[in-house]
Amino acid sequence: MKDFFLSTNRIGFSLWNEDDYDEAMELWANPNVTKYIVASGKMSEEQVLERLHKEIDVFNKFKVQYWPIYLLETGEAIGCCGLRPYDLENNILELGVHVKERFWGNGLAIEACKAVMEYAFSTLNVSALFAGHNPNNTISSKLLKKLGFQYLRDEFYPPTNLNHPSYLLKKQDYDKNNIAY
Template identity: 65%
Template structure:
């Protein structure tokens, strides 16, 4: 049974470990998931193993990662959502999410991202969050805007070889969005 360090109504966040190869392959080995993440749209098994290793190393070094997320009810892995270092001098982390395609369109991405945003600002005390998306990924663009991120620029992303629309959410943006929600 997995332990969760963060939960929402439906989701539990855990930490990747060496025993998570099956979940990692099911997620990043799926071309529907990776079509916007890497240049050729597919990750080879060796690349998935390296991605898992990188997530574990990021956690060991920075205590953050794109954490695996599970349905609380069934403990089934649905993908990952989390943080990685971005600009330590300005206290900015990068937020991202990768969901298995059968969980798209069910509100899980927004639910997971909101939990990570709260965690980043309230627990980790970051000053801002960065996020970007493949220019062809319109669903991610809609999600980031709905979450309250503001477009700032296009940034080159080496894994895809493309310039990705990039967004920022400052702590003040977060506080304003939270106040707006509480007024409703």
């Protein structure tokens, strides 16, 4: 069983490590999960390993990552949700979530994001959170708006070679009790 540093009613947050190869492959080698994350729509085994190592490196340097998330009831890996550096000079981190397709549509993404947002603003004391999504991913657009993010601009995202709608949520605008479900 994994150790969790953060949890909700249904989700536990852990840390990626070198032993998580199978979980990383199940998540990021699935083209239904990655179709909006990379230009080709599918990540190779090498790209998945690079992504896993990148998450570990980001944690070692900045103490954040897109943390692996698990169902507390069963211990099953459901995806990842977390933070990465965006604009460190202005104390802004980027929020992201990737969920395995069999867990889509049951509120786990919004629950995970809300926990990470609370952690970012209350524990890490960030000044704002940035988020973006592939312009073809309407579900992520709806999720960010429900979470209270405000459209900022379209921003070029090299992994997809597309301009992604990008959003910001400032700490003073964050109200954990007023997030639409």
